[in-house]
Amino acid sequence: MIDTLYDQAREGDTAVAGLYCDFQTQQDQTITRMMGAILKGLVGRGNIPEYLREAFQKEFAGRGLRLPDLMGLLRKAIASLRQVFICIDALDEFLPQDLPVLLRSLKDIVQESPSTRIFLTGRPPVREDIQECFLEAIVIPVSPNKDDINNYLEMRIDRDYRKKAMNDDLRADILRIFQDKMSDM
Amino acid sequence: MPRFLQLYPQRVDNLPRYPYKPLDRFWTFHLHFDNQHFGQTIMAQSSHSVSVHMGDYNTESGNFRDCFNNKFYGSDEDAQIRSWLSPLEPDNRHQTVRTDRVDGIGGWLLETREFREWRGGEGGADNAVLFCSGNPGVGKTYLR
Numbered sequence: 001m002i003d004t005l006y007d008q009a010r011e012g013d014t015a016v017a018g019l020y021c022d023f024q025t026q027q028d029q030t031i032t033r034m035m036g037a038i039l040k041g042l043v044g045r046g047n048i049p050e051y052l053r054e055a056f057q058k059e060f061a062g063r064g065l066r067l068p069d070l071m072g073l074l075r076k077a078i079a080s081l082r083q084v085f086i087c088i089d090a091l092d093e094f095l096p097q098d099l100p101v102l103l104r105s106l107k108d109i110v111q112e113s114p115s116t117r118i119f120l121t122g123r124p125p126v127r128e129d130i131q132e133c134f135l136e137a138i139v140i141p142v143s144p145n146k147d148d149i150n151n152y153l154e155m156r157i158d159r160d161y162r163k164k165a166m167n168d169d170l171r172a173d174i175l176r177i178f179q180d181k182m183s184d185m
Numbered sequence: 186m187p188r189f190l191q192l193y194p195q196r197v198d199n200l201p202r203y204p205y206k207p208l209d210r211f212w213t214f215h216l217h218f219d220n221q222h223f224g225q226t227i228m229a230q231s232s233h234s235v236s237v238h239m240g241d242y243n244t245e246s247g248n249f250r251d252c253f254n255n256k257f258y259g260s261d262e263d264a265q266i267r268s269w270l271s272p273l274e275p276d277n278r279h280q281t282v283r284t285d286r287v288d289g290i291g292g293w294l295l296e297t298r299e300f301r302e303w304r305g306g307e308g309g310a311d312n313a314v315l316f317c318s319g320n321p322g323v324g325k326t327y328l329r
């Protein structure tokens with residue numbers, strides 16, 4: 001998704017920031033770090049904008065940033081762009097007690113610049129948290145897609161280094177078993 | 186001639202300052218390899234080093250050093266600012282996802298009315314959020 005939006009955004013002042021939440025490194029993913037990573041993503045790999053350099057050198061003199069500091073800087077970053085996409089994967093793996101604050105911060109961004117688009121993924125239970133903050137959030141259920149799974153399996157089978165063990169019957173069996181299992185998901 | 190080690194540039198740190206201007210056609214600069222401080226003088230034809238922009242031929246080695254490091258590593262301060270903003274490096278995870286993904290997977294999402302309306306930004310702030318909901322392992326991360 002990040003790549004798709006990024007490709008579509010090549011022209012013009014559009015930026016895409018993508019984040020992944022991960023249960024295993026949950027403690028490292030604090031709100032400030034997440035918001036900071038969004039800002040870092042929006043800045044991209046190009047030159048550091050002057051207001052950020054100044055903030056680093058003077059205003060905050062390199063001290064750790066707090067959430068209000070970051071929100072102010074994010075506001076500036078977003079104001080300098082025509083459109084902003086923020087993608088966050090696996091929201092259910094974000095620290096549950098901090099999730100409302102994260103969503104609230106995203107809401108603040110959207111209220112400030114309504115053209116901002118936010119793409120979220122997660123397990124069904126986080127839907128409630130999201131809709132508490134964003135009443136009109138569009139929800140798309142994702143279920144295993146038969147063609148996607150087949151494509152993926154074909155790729156993995158072709159990539160398998162034990163080529164000799166593979167034949168058409170075995171290939172067909174593998175695909176069939178996965179299809180059966182999938183219908184249980 | 187010193188033995189030639191791997192030809193990848195390490196960070197250029199201690200460049201001597203040259204009292205003379207580099208020749209017009211040639212640049213002379215020292216790189217040190219594997220952290221050993223023996224200078225390997227490389228004569229590089231300027232026409233072949235278009236990727237490193239020097240500005241002009243009068244540039245002193247200090248500027249060359251900054252220029253070189255900026256080009257290949259980003260300046261130290263830029264890197265500091267980036268990690269000051271956040272120590273998280275989502276780009277690393279993104280590279281892994283990108284490598285593991287199969288082309289075309291999840292393409293159905295891009296065709297949905299919901300996605301297109303969201304993407305087009307028609308709803309303004311009210312429709313700012315698109316949430317893809319699914320159980321573990323259904324492929325949410327790999328949607329395109």
